[in-house]
Amino acid sequence: MxxxxxxxxxxxxxxxxxxxxxxxxxxxxxxxxxxxxxxxxxxxxxxxxxxxxxxxxxxxxxxxxxxxxxxxxxxxxxxxxxxxxxxxxxxxxxxxxxxxxxxxxxxxxxxxxxxxxxxxxxxxxxxxxxxxxxxxxxxxxxxxxxxxxxxxxxxxxxxxxxxxxxxxxxxxxxxxxxxxxxxxxxxxxxxxxxxxxxxxxxxxxxxxxxxxxxxxxxxxxxxxxxxxxxxxxxxGLFKWKVKLIGEANHSGTTPMNMRRDSFQGLAEFAHEIPRLLEENGSEYARATIGKVDLFPGNPHTVPGVTEFTIVGRDFDDEHMQEIENACRKTISAICRRRGLMFEFEELSRLSxxxxxxxxxxxxxxxxxxxxxxxxxxxxxxxxxxxxxxxxxxxxxxxxxxxxxxxxxxxxxxxxxxxxxxxxxxxxxxxxxxxxxxx
Ligand SMILES: [Zn+2]
Missing domain, CATH: 3.40.630.10 (Zn peptidases)
Structure with missing residues:
Protein backbone atom coordinates (compact mmCIF):
# COMPACT_ATOMS: atom_id res chain seq x y z
CA MET A 1 0.00 0.00 0.00
CA GLY A 236 30.30 -20.09 -27.48
CA LEU A 237 31.40 -23.69 -27.25
CA PHE A 238 33.12 -26.35 -29.30
CA LYS A 239 33.21 -30.01 -28.29
CA TRP A 240 35.64 -32.41 -29.93
CA LYS A 241 36.42 -36.07 -29.57
CA VAL A 242 40.13 -36.65 -30.24
CA LYS A 243 41.91 -39.95 -30.78
CA LEU A 244 45.69 -40.25 -30.51
CA ILE A 245 47.01 -43.43 -32.06
CA GLY A 246 50.40 -44.86 -31.15
CA GLU A 247 51.42 -48.42 -30.40
CA ALA A 248 50.46 -50.67 -27.50
CA ASN A 249 53.49 -52.53 -26.18
CA HIS A 250 55.05 -54.23 -23.16
CA SER A 251 55.71 -51.70 -20.38
CA GLY A 252 58.84 -53.52 -19.21
CA THR A 253 60.63 -54.39 -22.40
CA THR A 254 59.95 -51.26 -24.47
CA PRO A 255 62.63 -48.62 -23.78
CA MET A 256 61.34 -45.10 -23.15
CA ASN A 257 62.86 -43.72 -26.36
CA MET A 258 61.30 -46.45 -28.49
CA ARG A 259 57.71 -45.96 -27.40
CA ARG A 260 54.77 -44.46 -29.25
CA ASP A 261 52.84 -43.74 -26.08
CA SER A 262 49.53 -42.06 -26.93
CA PHE A 263 48.91 -40.94 -23.36
CA GLN A 264 52.21 -39.04 -23.26
CA GLY A 265 50.87 -37.13 -26.27
CA LEU A 266 47.73 -36.20 -24.36
CA ALA A 267 49.75 -35.24 -21.28
CA GLU A 268 51.88 -32.88 -23.35
CA PHE A 269 48.83 -31.34 -24.99
CA ALA A 270 47.01 -30.90 -21.66
CA HIS A 271 50.09 -29.10 -20.33
CA GLU A 272 49.99 -26.71 -23.31
CA ILE A 273 46.35 -25.66 -22.76
CA PRO A 274 46.87 -22.68 -20.40
CA ARG A 275 49.50 -21.17 -22.74
CA LEU A 276 47.39 -21.87 -25.78
CA LEU A 277 44.39 -20.05 -24.27
CA GLU A 278 46.52 -17.15 -23.11
CA GLU A 279 47.97 -16.66 -26.59
CA ASN A 280 44.84 -17.24 -28.64
CA GLY A 281 41.76 -16.63 -26.51
CA SER A 282 40.24 -13.72 -24.63
CA GLU A 283 40.72 -13.38 -20.89
CA TYR A 284 37.50 -15.43 -20.50
CA ALA A 285 38.63 -18.36 -22.63
CA ARG A 286 38.29 -21.84 -21.15
CA ALA A 287 39.13 -25.35 -22.22
CA THR A 288 38.48 -28.62 -20.45
CA ILE A 289 39.53 -32.20 -21.04
CA GLY A 290 36.69 -33.90 -19.17
CA LYS A 291 36.80 -37.48 -20.37
CA VAL A 292 39.76 -39.72 -21.14
CA ASP A 293 39.89 -43.39 -22.17
CA LEU A 294 43.13 -45.32 -22.56
CA PHE A 295 43.36 -48.47 -24.65
CA PRO A 296 43.96 -51.28 -24.02
CA GLY A 297 43.72 -49.86 -20.49
CA ASN A 298 46.07 -52.31 -18.83
CA PRO A 299 48.54 -51.19 -16.10
CA HIS A 300 51.36 -53.15 -17.75
CA THR A 301 50.85 -51.99 -21.32
CA VAL A 302 51.94 -48.77 -23.00
CA PRO A 303 48.62 -47.18 -24.04
CA GLY A 304 48.39 -47.52 -27.80
CA VAL A 305 45.29 -45.39 -28.17
CA THR A 306 44.06 -42.44 -26.12
CA GLU A 307 40.62 -40.99 -26.66
CA PHE A 308 39.63 -37.75 -25.01
CA THR A 309 37.11 -34.95 -25.25
CA ILE A 310 37.93 -31.29 -25.23
CA VAL A 311 35.39 -28.53 -24.67
CA GLY A 312 36.56 -25.02 -25.48
CA ARG A 313 34.66 -21.80 -24.76
CA ASP A 314 35.04 -18.12 -25.48
CA PHE A 315 32.86 -15.05 -25.95
CA ASP A 316 33.61 -14.04 -29.53
CA ASP A 317 33.84 -16.06 -32.70
CA GLU A 318 37.28 -14.82 -33.70
CA HIS A 319 38.87 -16.01 -30.47
CA MET A 320 36.97 -19.29 -30.67
CA GLN A 321 38.37 -19.95 -34.12
CA GLU A 322 41.86 -19.05 -33.03
CA ILE A 323 41.65 -21.45 -30.08
CA GLU A 324 40.34 -24.21 -32.37
CA ASN A 325 43.18 -23.65 -34.84
CA ALA A 326 45.77 -23.55 -32.09
CA CYS A 327 44.44 -26.82 -30.62
CA ARG A 328 44.66 -28.53 -34.01
CA LYS A 329 48.18 -27.24 -34.70
CA THR A 330 49.45 -28.16 -31.23
CA ILE A 331 48.02 -31.69 -31.36
CA SER A 332 49.42 -32.14 -34.84
CA ALA A 333 52.94 -30.98 -33.82
CA ILE A 334 52.96 -33.21 -30.74
CA CYS A 335 51.87 -36.21 -32.79
CA ARG A 336 54.53 -35.58 -35.44
CA ARG A 337 57.23 -35.43 -32.79
CA ARG A 338 56.04 -38.55 -30.95
CA GLY A 339 55.25 -40.72 -33.96
CA LEU A 340 51.51 -40.70 -33.27
CA MET A 341 48.56 -40.29 -35.60
CA PHE A 342 45.44 -38.39 -34.66
CA GLU A 343 41.79 -38.21 -35.62
CA PHE A 344 39.28 -35.73 -34.37
CA GLU A 345 35.55 -35.30 -34.63
CA GLU A 346 33.61 -32.13 -33.91
CA LEU A 347 30.67 -33.26 -31.77
CA SER A 348 29.04 -29.84 -31.52
CA ARG A 349 29.70 -26.16 -32.00
CA LEU A 350 27.70 -23.18 -30.78
CA SER A 351 28.71 -19.65 -31.65
ZN1 LIG B 1 19.41 -24.77 -17.85
Missing amino acids: TKRKKRTTSELIEEPLKIPIDMGKAQRISISRLEKDIIELGKIGRREDGGIYRMAFSDADIEARRWLIEKGESVGLRASMDPAANVFLLDDRSKTNSSFMIGSHLDSVPCGGMIDGTLGVLVALECMRVIRENDIELSENLELVATSDEEGRFGGMLGSQAICGELSMDFIRRAKDVNEVSLIDAMKKHNLNAINVLKAKRHREYLSGFLELHIEQGPVLEKTKCDIGIVEDIS PTACDQRMVSLIEGEAQKLNLKYMRMKSGAGHDAQIFGRHIPSGMIFIPSLNGVSHSPEEWSSLEHIEMGANLLLRSILRSLAPHVL
Whole structure:
Protein backbone atom coordinates (compact mmCIF):
# COMPACT_ATOMS: atom_id res chain seq x y z
CA MET A 1 0.00 0.00 0.00
CA THR A 2 1.10 3.51 -0.72
CA LYS A 3 1.63 5.45 2.51
CA ARG A 4 -0.85 8.28 2.81
CA LYS A 5 0.42 11.65 3.83
CA LYS A 6 -1.20 12.99 7.01
CA ARG A 7 -3.54 15.81 6.14
CA THR A 8 -5.03 18.55 8.21
CA THR A 9 -8.82 18.72 8.48
CA SER A 10 -9.02 21.88 6.43
CA GLU A 11 -7.06 20.32 3.58
CA LEU A 12 -9.40 17.35 3.61
CA ILE A 13 -12.42 19.53 3.20
CA GLU A 14 -10.87 21.51 0.38
CA GLU A 15 -9.60 18.50 -1.51
CA PRO A 16 -11.21 15.15 -0.82
CA LEU A 17 -8.72 12.35 -0.42
CA LYS A 18 -8.27 10.31 -3.56
CA ILE A 19 -8.03 6.61 -2.93
CA PRO A 20 -4.63 5.69 -4.33
CA ILE A 21 -4.73 2.89 -6.87
CA ASP A 22 -2.70 0.01 -5.59
CA MET A 23 -0.34 -0.43 -8.51
CA GLY A 24 2.02 -2.42 -6.30
CA LYS A 25 -0.12 -5.54 -6.51
CA ALA A 26 0.19 -5.79 -10.26
CA GLN A 27 3.93 -5.61 -10.01
CA ARG A 28 4.47 -8.40 -7.54
CA ILE A 29 4.47 -12.12 -7.95
CA SER A 30 3.25 -14.52 -5.28
CA ILE A 31 6.23 -16.40 -3.92
CA SER A 32 4.08 -18.92 -2.03
CA ARG A 33 2.22 -19.85 -5.22
CA LEU A 34 5.52 -20.09 -7.11
CA GLU A 35 7.04 -22.25 -4.37
CA LYS A 36 4.07 -24.61 -4.57
CA ASP A 37 4.61 -25.00 -8.33
CA ILE A 38 8.34 -25.66 -7.87
CA ILE A 39 7.60 -28.42 -5.35
CA GLU A 40 4.82 -29.93 -7.47
CA LEU A 41 6.83 -30.03 -10.68
CA GLY A 42 9.90 -31.15 -8.72
CA LYS A 43 8.13 -34.45 -8.02
CA ILE A 44 7.98 -35.35 -11.71
CA GLY A 45 11.03 -37.42 -12.61
CA ARG A 46 12.47 -37.44 -9.11
CA ARG A 47 14.19 -40.68 -8.07
CA GLU A 48 15.28 -42.11 -4.73
CA ASP A 49 18.67 -40.39 -4.84
CA GLY A 50 16.82 -37.05 -4.80
CA GLY A 51 17.91 -36.23 -8.36
CA ILE A 52 15.58 -35.19 -11.16
CA TYR A 53 15.66 -37.49 -14.22
CA ARG A 54 13.70 -35.58 -16.81
CA MET A 55 15.90 -36.18 -19.84
CA ALA A 56 14.45 -35.07 -23.15
CA PHE A 57 11.61 -37.31 -24.39
CA SER A 58 11.69 -39.53 -21.31
CA ASP A 59 8.29 -40.38 -19.78
CA ALA A 60 8.94 -37.85 -17.00
CA ASP A 61 9.79 -35.10 -19.48
CA ILE A 62 6.54 -35.63 -21.35
CA GLU A 63 4.61 -35.82 -18.07
CA ALA A 64 6.08 -32.46 -17.02
CA ARG A 65 4.96 -30.96 -20.35
CA ARG A 66 1.41 -32.24 -19.78
CA TRP A 67 1.48 -30.82 -16.26
CA LEU A 68 2.42 -27.41 -17.62
CA ILE A 69 -0.28 -27.51 -20.29
CA GLU A 70 -2.93 -28.25 -17.64
CA LYS A 71 -1.59 -25.48 -15.38
CA GLY A 72 -1.70 -22.97 -18.20
CA GLU A 73 -5.19 -23.94 -19.29
CA SER A 74 -6.45 -23.70 -15.72
CA VAL A 75 -5.58 -19.99 -15.68
CA GLY A 76 -7.08 -19.32 -19.08
CA LEU A 77 -3.95 -19.39 -21.24
CA ARG A 78 -4.01 -21.02 -24.66
CA ALA A 79 -1.78 -24.08 -24.40
CA SER A 80 -0.18 -25.99 -27.23
CA MET A 81 2.73 -28.31 -28.00
CA ASP A 82 4.61 -28.01 -31.28
CA PRO A 83 6.13 -30.92 -33.24
CA ALA A 84 9.44 -30.49 -31.34
CA ALA A 85 7.56 -30.92 -28.01
CA ASN A 86 8.05 -27.28 -27.08
CA VAL A 87 5.11 -26.19 -24.90
CA PHE A 88 3.58 -22.75 -25.39
CA LEU A 89 1.15 -20.88 -23.15
CA LEU A 90 -0.27 -17.89 -24.91
CA ASP A 91 -1.95 -14.74 -23.62
CA ASP A 92 -3.38 -13.41 -26.87
CA ARG A 93 -5.70 -10.75 -25.51
CA SER A 94 -3.81 -8.08 -27.42
CA LYS A 95 -4.77 -9.74 -30.71
CA THR A 96 -1.47 -8.85 -32.34
CA ASN A 97 0.25 -11.14 -34.80
CA SER A 98 3.51 -11.28 -32.91
CA SER A 99 4.50 -12.58 -29.49
CA PHE A 100 7.02 -11.58 -26.89
CA MET A 101 8.36 -14.84 -25.47
CA ILE A 102 9.41 -15.69 -21.92
CA GLY A 103 10.48 -19.03 -20.48
CA SER A 104 13.22 -21.63 -20.33
CA HIS A 105 13.51 -25.42 -20.56
CA LEU A 106 11.69 -28.27 -18.79
CA ASP A 107 14.12 -31.13 -19.42
CA SER A 108 16.98 -31.97 -17.04
CA VAL A 109 20.31 -33.75 -17.07
CA PRO A 110 20.30 -37.22 -15.43
CA CYS A 111 20.29 -36.70 -11.64
CA GLY A 112 19.82 -32.97 -12.07
CA GLY A 113 18.36 -30.39 -9.70
CA MET A 114 14.85 -29.03 -9.23
CA ILE A 115 15.30 -25.57 -10.69
CA ASP A 116 17.69 -25.61 -13.65
CA GLY A 117 15.41 -24.52 -16.49
CA THR A 118 12.29 -25.34 -14.51
CA LEU A 119 12.52 -22.15 -12.50
CA GLY A 120 12.54 -19.99 -15.63
CA VAL A 121 9.40 -21.75 -16.86
CA LEU A 122 7.56 -21.46 -13.54
CA VAL A 123 8.54 -17.85 -12.96
CA ALA A 124 7.25 -17.05 -16.46
CA LEU A 125 3.98 -18.84 -15.64
CA GLU A 126 3.64 -16.85 -12.42
CA CYS A 127 4.24 -13.57 -14.27
CA MET A 128 1.54 -14.48 -16.79
CA ARG A 129 -0.87 -15.32 -13.97
CA VAL A 130 -0.27 -11.97 -12.27
CA ILE A 131 -0.76 -10.11 -15.54
CA ARG A 132 -4.06 -11.87 -16.24
CA GLU A 133 -5.39 -11.60 -12.70
CA ASN A 134 -4.88 -7.87 -12.82
CA ASP A 135 -6.28 -7.72 -16.31
CA ILE A 136 -3.26 -5.75 -17.48
CA GLU A 137 -3.58 -4.71 -21.09
CA LEU A 138 -0.53 -5.70 -23.13
CA SER A 139 0.63 -4.06 -26.33
CA GLU A 140 1.51 -7.47 -27.76
CA ASN A 141 0.81 -11.16 -27.17
CA LEU A 142 2.81 -12.68 -24.35
CA GLU A 143 3.87 -16.27 -24.79
CA LEU A 144 5.53 -18.68 -22.43
CA VAL A 145 7.82 -21.24 -24.03
CA ALA A 146 9.11 -24.39 -22.31
CA THR A 147 11.71 -25.71 -24.72
CA SER A 148 12.69 -29.33 -25.32
CA ASP A 149 16.10 -30.99 -25.06
CA GLU A 150 18.00 -27.94 -23.94
CA GLU A 151 20.29 -30.12 -21.85
CA GLY A 152 21.63 -32.11 -24.75
CA ARG A 153 20.38 -35.69 -24.69
CA PHE A 154 20.34 -35.29 -28.47
CA GLY A 155 22.79 -32.43 -28.83
CA GLY A 156 21.13 -29.63 -26.88
CA MET A 157 18.94 -26.58 -27.58
CA LEU A 158 16.78 -28.77 -29.82
CA GLY A 159 13.55 -26.89 -29.09
CA SER A 160 14.92 -23.38 -29.51
CA GLN A 161 16.84 -24.39 -32.64
CA ALA A 162 13.65 -25.89 -34.06
CA ILE A 163 11.71 -22.67 -33.41
CA CYS A 164 14.50 -20.65 -35.04
CA GLY A 165 14.72 -23.00 -38.03
CA GLU A 166 18.33 -23.99 -37.36
CA LEU A 167 17.90 -27.77 -37.64
CA SER A 168 18.36 -29.90 -40.72
CA MET A 169 16.76 -33.17 -41.76
CA ASP A 170 20.23 -34.69 -41.75
CA PHE A 171 20.69 -33.77 -38.07
CA ILE A 172 17.29 -35.21 -37.12
CA ARG A 173 18.07 -38.48 -38.88
CA ARG A 174 21.51 -38.83 -37.26
CA ALA A 175 20.77 -37.60 -33.70
CA LYS A 176 21.44 -40.26 -31.05
CA ASP A 177 21.90 -40.21 -27.29
CA VAL A 178 24.85 -41.77 -25.43
CA ASN A 179 23.06 -45.13 -25.35
CA GLU A 180 22.64 -45.08 -29.13
CA VAL A 181 18.88 -44.43 -28.88
CA SER A 182 17.89 -42.35 -31.88
CA LEU A 183 15.89 -39.13 -31.61
CA ILE A 184 13.42 -40.69 -34.03
CA ASP A 185 12.79 -43.69 -31.74
CA ALA A 186 12.73 -41.63 -28.55
CA MET A 187 10.04 -39.38 -30.02
CA LYS A 188 8.10 -42.25 -31.58
CA LYS A 189 7.60 -43.67 -28.08
CA HIS A 190 5.40 -40.66 -27.38
CA ASN A 191 3.62 -40.69 -30.73
CA LEU A 192 5.77 -37.82 -31.98
CA ASN A 193 7.27 -37.88 -35.44
CA ALA A 194 10.82 -36.51 -35.37
CA ILE A 195 10.67 -35.59 -39.04
CA ASN A 196 8.02 -33.00 -38.14
CA VAL A 197 10.47 -31.19 -35.83
CA LEU A 198 11.39 -29.01 -38.80
CA LYS A 199 7.78 -27.78 -38.89
CA ALA A 200 8.24 -26.18 -35.46
CA LYS A 201 9.99 -23.24 -37.15
CA ARG A 202 8.34 -19.90 -36.48
CA HIS A 203 8.86 -16.88 -38.60
CA ARG A 204 10.96 -14.29 -36.81
CA GLU A 205 8.59 -11.58 -37.93
CA TYR A 206 6.08 -12.98 -35.46
CA LEU A 207 8.47 -13.09 -32.53
CA SER A 208 9.56 -9.79 -31.06
CA GLY A 209 11.87 -10.91 -28.25
CA PHE A 210 12.82 -13.52 -25.69
CA LEU A 211 13.51 -13.10 -22.01
CA GLU A 212 14.79 -15.95 -19.83
CA LEU A 213 15.31 -16.20 -16.11
CA HIS A 214 17.78 -18.87 -15.06
CA ILE A 215 19.93 -19.85 -12.11
CA GLU A 216 23.55 -18.78 -12.48
CA GLN A 217 24.92 -22.33 -12.03
CA GLY A 218 28.19 -20.86 -10.83
CA PRO A 219 29.66 -19.10 -7.79
CA VAL A 220 30.11 -15.51 -9.02
CA LEU A 221 26.88 -13.89 -7.76
CA GLU A 222 27.13 -15.54 -4.36
CA LYS A 223 30.82 -14.66 -3.97
CA THR A 224 30.19 -11.02 -4.92
CA LYS A 225 27.01 -10.89 -2.79
CA CYS A 226 24.88 -9.83 -5.75
CA ASP A 227 21.16 -10.67 -5.93
CA ILE A 228 20.88 -10.52 -9.70
CA GLY A 229 23.07 -11.05 -12.75
CA ILE A 230 22.15 -9.37 -16.00
CA VAL A 231 23.70 -11.39 -18.80
CA GLU A 232 25.55 -9.49 -21.50
CA ASP A 233 27.13 -12.36 -23.47
CA ILE A 234 26.70 -16.10 -23.63
CA SER A 235 29.79 -18.16 -24.27
CA GLY A 236 30.30 -20.09 -27.48
CA LEU A 237 31.40 -23.69 -27.25
CA PHE A 238 33.12 -26.35 -29.30
CA LYS A 239 33.21 -30.01 -28.29
CA TRP A 240 35.64 -32.41 -29.93
CA LYS A 241 36.42 -36.07 -29.57
CA VAL A 242 40.13 -36.65 -30.24
CA LYS A 243 41.91 -39.95 -30.78
CA LEU A 244 45.69 -40.25 -30.51
CA ILE A 245 47.01 -43.43 -32.06
CA GLY A 246 50.40 -44.86 -31.15
CA GLU A 247 51.42 -48.42 -30.40
CA ALA A 248 50.46 -50.67 -27.50
CA ASN A 249 53.49 -52.53 -26.18
CA HIS A 250 55.05 -54.23 -23.16
CA SER A 251 55.71 -51.70 -20.38
CA GLY A 252 58.84 -53.52 -19.21
CA THR A 253 60.63 -54.39 -22.40
CA THR A 254 59.95 -51.26 -24.47
CA PRO A 255 62.63 -48.62 -23.78
CA MET A 256 61.34 -45.10 -23.15
CA ASN A 257 62.86 -43.72 -26.36
CA MET A 258 61.30 -46.45 -28.49
CA ARG A 259 57.71 -45.96 -27.40
CA ARG A 260 54.77 -44.46 -29.25
CA ASP A 261 52.84 -43.74 -26.08
CA SER A 262 49.53 -42.06 -26.93
CA PHE A 263 48.91 -40.94 -23.36
CA GLN A 264 52.21 -39.04 -23.26
CA GLY A 265 50.87 -37.13 -26.27
CA LEU A 266 47.73 -36.20 -24.36
CA ALA A 267 49.75 -35.24 -21.28
CA GLU A 268 51.88 -32.88 -23.35
CA PHE A 269 48.83 -31.34 -24.99
CA ALA A 270 47.01 -30.90 -21.66
CA HIS A 271 50.09 -29.10 -20.33
CA GLU A 272 49.99 -26.71 -23.31
CA ILE A 273 46.35 -25.66 -22.76
CA PRO A 274 46.87 -22.68 -20.40
CA ARG A 275 49.50 -21.17 -22.74
CA LEU A 276 47.39 -21.87 -25.78
CA LEU A 277 44.39 -20.05 -24.27
CA GLU A 278 46.52 -17.15 -23.11
CA GLU A 279 47.97 -16.66 -26.59
CA ASN A 280 44.84 -17.24 -28.64
CA GLY A 281 41.76 -16.63 -26.51
CA SER A 282 40.24 -13.72 -24.63
CA GLU A 283 40.72 -13.38 -20.89
CA TYR A 284 37.50 -15.43 -20.50
CA ALA A 285 38.63 -18.36 -22.63
CA ARG A 286 38.29 -21.84 -21.15
CA ALA A 287 39.13 -25.35 -22.22
CA THR A 288 38.48 -28.62 -20.45
CA ILE A 289 39.53 -32.20 -21.04
CA GLY A 290 36.69 -33.90 -19.17
CA LYS A 291 36.80 -37.48 -20.37
CA VAL A 292 39.76 -39.72 -21.14
CA ASP A 293 39.89 -43.39 -22.17
CA LEU A 294 43.13 -45.32 -22.56
CA PHE A 295 43.36 -48.47 -24.65
CA PRO A 296 43.96 -51.28 -24.02
CA GLY A 297 43.72 -49.86 -20.49
CA ASN A 298 46.07 -52.31 -18.83
CA PRO A 299 48.54 -51.19 -16.10
CA HIS A 300 51.36 -53.15 -17.75
CA THR A 301 50.85 -51.99 -21.32
CA VAL A 302 51.94 -48.77 -23.00
CA PRO A 303 48.62 -47.18 -24.04
CA GLY A 304 48.39 -47.52 -27.80
CA VAL A 305 45.29 -45.39 -28.17
CA THR A 306 44.06 -42.44 -26.12
CA GLU A 307 40.62 -40.99 -26.66
CA PHE A 308 39.63 -37.75 -25.01
CA THR A 309 37.11 -34.95 -25.25
CA ILE A 310 37.93 -31.29 -25.23
CA VAL A 311 35.39 -28.53 -24.67
CA GLY A 312 36.56 -25.02 -25.48
CA ARG A 313 34.66 -21.80 -24.76
CA ASP A 314 35.04 -18.12 -25.48
CA PHE A 315 32.86 -15.05 -25.95
CA ASP A 316 33.61 -14.04 -29.53
CA ASP A 317 33.84 -16.06 -32.70
CA GLU A 318 37.28 -14.82 -33.70
CA HIS A 319 38.87 -16.01 -30.47
CA MET A 320 36.97 -19.29 -30.67
CA GLN A 321 38.37 -19.95 -34.12
CA GLU A 322 41.86 -19.05 -33.03
CA ILE A 323 41.65 -21.45 -30.08
CA GLU A 324 40.34 -24.21 -32.37
CA ASN A 325 43.18 -23.65 -34.84
CA ALA A 326 45.77 -23.55 -32.09
CA CYS A 327 44.44 -26.82 -30.62
CA ARG A 328 44.66 -28.53 -34.01
CA LYS A 329 48.18 -27.24 -34.70
CA THR A 330 49.45 -28.16 -31.23
CA ILE A 331 48.02 -31.69 -31.36
CA SER A 332 49.42 -32.14 -34.84
CA ALA A 333 52.94 -30.98 -33.82
CA ILE A 334 52.96 -33.21 -30.74
CA CYS A 335 51.87 -36.21 -32.79
CA ARG A 336 54.53 -35.58 -35.44
CA ARG A 337 57.23 -35.43 -32.79
CA ARG A 338 56.04 -38.55 -30.95
CA GLY A 339 55.25 -40.72 -33.96
CA LEU A 340 51.51 -40.70 -33.27
CA MET A 341 48.56 -40.29 -35.60
CA PHE A 342 45.44 -38.39 -34.66
CA GLU A 343 41.79 -38.21 -35.62
CA PHE A 344 39.28 -35.73 -34.37
CA GLU A 345 35.55 -35.30 -34.63
CA GLU A 346 33.61 -32.13 -33.91
CA LEU A 347 30.67 -33.26 -31.77
CA SER A 348 29.04 -29.84 -31.52
CA ARG A 349 29.70 -26.16 -32.00
CA LEU A 350 27.70 -23.18 -30.78
CA SER A 351 28.71 -19.65 -31.65
CA PRO A 352 28.91 -17.06 -28.87
CA THR A 353 25.92 -14.70 -28.66
CA ALA A 354 25.62 -11.21 -27.26
CA CYS A 355 22.38 -10.30 -25.49
CA ASP A 356 20.40 -7.39 -26.91
CA GLN A 357 21.86 -4.18 -25.50
CA ARG A 358 18.48 -2.47 -25.23
CA MET A 359 17.13 -5.42 -23.30
CA VAL A 360 20.17 -5.39 -20.99
CA SER A 361 19.59 -1.69 -20.24
CA LEU A 362 15.86 -2.22 -19.75
CA ILE A 363 16.44 -5.01 -17.18
CA GLU A 364 19.13 -2.90 -15.51
CA GLY A 365 16.72 0.03 -15.19
CA GLU A 366 14.11 -2.17 -13.51
CA ALA A 367 16.72 -3.74 -11.19
CA GLN A 368 17.64 -0.23 -10.07
CA LYS A 369 14.00 0.65 -9.43
CA LEU A 370 13.61 -2.50 -7.32
CA ASN A 371 16.78 -1.55 -5.41
CA LEU A 372 18.41 -4.86 -6.23
CA LYS A 373 22.12 -5.45 -5.95
CA TYR A 374 22.97 -6.55 -9.46
CA MET A 375 25.91 -6.96 -11.79
CA ARG A 376 26.27 -7.28 -15.52
CA MET A 377 27.94 -10.57 -16.29
CA LYS A 378 28.89 -13.20 -18.84
CA SER A 379 27.35 -16.63 -19.00
CA GLY A 380 29.91 -19.41 -19.29
CA ALA A 381 27.09 -21.95 -19.77
CA GLY A 382 24.98 -22.23 -22.91
CA HIS A 383 21.27 -21.40 -22.82
CA ASP A 384 18.26 -21.18 -25.14
CA ALA A 385 18.70 -17.39 -25.14
CA GLN A 386 21.91 -18.06 -27.09
CA ILE A 387 19.90 -19.56 -29.94
CA PHE A 388 17.03 -17.04 -29.81
CA GLY A 389 19.56 -14.20 -29.51
CA ARG A 390 20.84 -14.90 -33.02
CA HIS A 391 17.37 -14.18 -34.44
CA ILE A 392 15.45 -11.88 -32.09
CA PRO A 393 16.38 -9.45 -29.30
CA SER A 394 17.04 -11.62 -26.25
CA GLY A 395 17.95 -11.11 -22.62
CA MET A 396 18.71 -13.15 -19.53
CA ILE A 397 18.34 -12.67 -15.80
CA PHE A 398 20.46 -14.79 -13.44
CA ILE A 399 19.80 -15.41 -9.78
CA PRO A 400 22.47 -16.83 -7.42
CA SER A 401 22.95 -20.58 -7.10
CA LEU A 402 23.44 -21.79 -3.53
CA ASN A 403 27.15 -22.66 -3.17
CA GLY A 404 27.43 -22.27 -6.94
CA VAL A 405 26.13 -25.84 -7.40
CA SER A 406 24.07 -27.03 -10.37
CA HIS A 407 23.30 -30.24 -12.30
CA SER A 408 23.04 -31.96 -8.92
CA PRO A 409 20.29 -32.76 -6.40
CA GLU A 410 21.98 -30.13 -4.20
CA GLU A 411 21.05 -27.39 -6.65
CA TRP A 412 18.98 -24.64 -5.01
CA SER A 413 18.47 -20.89 -4.79
CA SER A 414 16.97 -19.03 -1.85
CA LEU A 415 13.28 -18.13 -2.07
CA GLU A 416 14.31 -14.54 -1.48
CA HIS A 417 16.43 -14.54 -4.63
CA ILE A 418 13.75 -16.40 -6.57
CA GLU A 419 11.24 -13.72 -5.57
CA MET A 420 13.61 -10.90 -6.52
CA GLY A 421 14.32 -12.47 -9.90
CA ALA A 422 10.65 -13.15 -10.58
CA ASN A 423 9.62 -9.60 -9.73
CA LEU A 424 12.41 -8.29 -11.94
CA LEU A 425 11.20 -10.47 -14.81
CA LEU A 426 7.62 -9.27 -14.26
CA ARG A 427 8.66 -5.61 -14.29
CA SER A 428 10.81 -6.14 -17.37
CA ILE A 429 7.83 -7.68 -19.19
CA LEU A 430 5.58 -4.82 -18.09
CA ARG A 431 8.18 -2.24 -19.13
CA SER A 432 8.21 -3.84 -22.58
CA LEU A 433 4.50 -4.53 -23.07
CA ALA A 434 2.58 -2.45 -20.52
CA PRO A 435 4.67 0.52 -19.38
CA HIS A 436 1.45 2.38 -18.46
CA VAL A 437 1.07 0.33 -15.25
CA LEU A 438 4.57 1.09 -13.97
ZN1 LIG B 1 19.41 -24.77 -17.85
